[in-house]
Amino acid sequence: MASTPIAEKQVQFAPKKAKDRIFDRKGQVPAEYYREQLFELEAKGELIVQRIADDNVIEVDNKFGRKKRIPIQNTWHHKSCGQCGHIPGYSTSIYWLHRKLGLKYHDPRDQTSCTAWNYYASSASNPVAQAAVALRNFAQAYEDGYFPLIHCGTSYGHYKETRSELIHHPELRDQVRRVLDKLKKPFVFPEEIVHYSEWVHVMRNRIKEHQVLDFSNLTVTVHPACHYHKLVVEDAIYDKELYDGQRTAVVSALVETLGSKVANYSTWHDCCGFGFRHILVSRDFSRSFATIRKIERMKEEANPDVTLTHDTGCVTTLDKSQFAAKAHGRNVGIPVLSDSQFAALAMGAHPYKVCQLHWHGVDNKPLMEKMGIDHEKAWAEFQVQVERIKAGEIEYMSWEDAE
Numbered sequence: 001m002a003s004t005p006i007a008e009k010q011v012q013f014a015p016k017k018a019k020d021r022i023f024d025r026k027g028q029v030p031a032e033y034y035r036e037q038l039f040e041l042e043a044k045g046e047l048i049v050q051r052i053a054d055d056n057v058i059e060v061d062n063k064f065g066r067k068k069r070i071p072i073q074n075t076w077h078h079k080s081c082g083q084c085g086h087i088p089g090y091s092t093s094i095y096w097l098h099r100k101l102g103l104k105y106h107d108p109r110d111q112t113s114c115t116a117w118n119y120y121a122s123s124a125s126n127p128v129a130q131a132a133v134a135l136r137n138f139a140q141a142y143e144d145g146y147f148p149l150i151h152c153g154t155s156y157g158h159y160k161e162t163r164s165e166l167i168h169h170p171e172l173r174d175q176v177r178r179v180l181d182k183l184k185k186p187f188v189f190p191e192e193i194v195h196y197s198e199w200v201h202v203m204r205n206r207i208k209e210h211q212v213l214d215f216s217n218l219t220v221t222v223h224p225a226c227h228y229h230k231l232v233v234e235d236a237i238y239d240k241e242l243y244d245g246q247r248t249a250v251v252s253a254l255v256e257t258l259g260s261k262v263a264n265y266s267t268w269h270d271c272c273g274f275g276f277r278h279i280l281v282s283r284d285f286s287r288s289f290a291t292i293r294k295i296e297r298m299k300e301e302a303n304p305d306v307t308l309t310h311d312t313g314c315v316t317t318l319d320k321s322q323f324a325a326k327a328h329g330r331n332v333g334i335p336v337l338s339d340s341q342f343a344a345l346a347m348g349a350h351p352y353k354v355c356q357l358h359w360h361g362v363d364n365k366p367l368m369e370k371m372g373i374d375h376e377k378a379w380a381e382f383q384v385q386v387e388r389i390k391a392g393e394i395e396y397m398s399w400e401d402a403e
Helices: 005-012 034-043 081-086 088-100 116-122 127-144 153-168 170-183 196-202 204-209 252-257 277-281 283-301 312-320 322-327 339-346 365-371 375-390
Strands: 048-050 057-061 067-071 075-078 147-150 188-190 219-222 306-309 336-338
Touching: 034 048, 034 153, 048 127, 057 196, 067 196, 075 088, 075 127, 081 088, 081 312, 088 196, 088 339, 116 127, 116 153, 127 147, 127 153, 127 170, 127 188, 147 153, 147 196, 153 170, 153 312, 196 204, 196 252, 196 339, 204 252, 204 339, 219 252, 252 339, 283 312, 283 322, 306 312, 306 339, 312 322, 312 336, 336 339, 365 375
Parallel strands: 048 188, 075 147, 219 306, 306 336
Antiparallel strands: 057 067
16 A cells, blocks of 8 residues: 555654664854863962862763763762751751761851842842852862862852853952952862762762662652753753753663663653742742642653652752642642652661651652651651650750661
8 A cells, every 4th residue: 555645754754763863962062161261260370270189080971071070079068058948858868878878078067058049039139249159168168178069959050150150250250359358268169060969970870789778669750950950051961871862861860770760751841830039929830830830740641659859949849839739639649859868768768867758748658668668667766866855865866866
């Protein structure tokens, strides 16, 4: 039977199978390269570039194939105000992973907020204040002898934009230098802006070596944080073996390494709904977007056991918005965790004493049961520590108590 013109067109435009495709990075490679520009400014005596030691680094590809250097240890942990305030198990899981892998790190007491809230939410700040805060934190990390590791996706994206501003505007560098001089701090910028999830990504095989729970029966959807892969897009990590290199590799690569299934869904690229200004001035819009545009799409198209993401606002919005949609009978009810919590649980971290899953809004007990975690036993163990604090026996739970 002769083929029809429509059938011929369908054959002509049918996508090639994965084994027959040629990997091709989409988009134009930026002519400028921040590393070269930073080193040029250092050569002129304008700043100090903090380097990662060659014996303490793993190199990975960014969006356009340039190498990005990620430190293994000796990291200065730039905490997230939202993580510490809303989902503390997010941060403690990051620290726990370092401790279990035997890697040296520093939890500073003198870090300040990045002030990106002012910039993205209200535009109430100014370039000098924004850059000076960033440089003060970097100077402190440099003086402490550790390399900055940024916990918050918004701080990460904001600092990359600040880097671009400082590189291109000498008058801004002069103004910031005067601020740093008053603080008696050096003008230092790290050779890379590194997000914690990039560290988790390069350490995923080490994490796999220490995995004690079988996650092969889990289906996972991933939400990529906008402030990770949409701000200064060329600096995010990509892998040609994952999504043909057309989506950022962080989080998804960890899920696959730990044996779980990464499920696709149609709104993968969409914002979680947080949107910064939206969450402040139109919270109902944020909650509606998070649940209808993201959670319901995941539920209907993939029906995952859990959703993983890697930024403070994303975990908070996707998790804490579902209660309102549930009250209106919407198709929601997916637990939301960070990649660090997922990795820590795989390695045997306590779900309440370390990962602090009781801070999350969606019921995660069915997920723990599927993971092989006895949540009733774990909750009883956690309550023992709570009672010790109530009785004045201890002021807070130590790492020894948590482990």
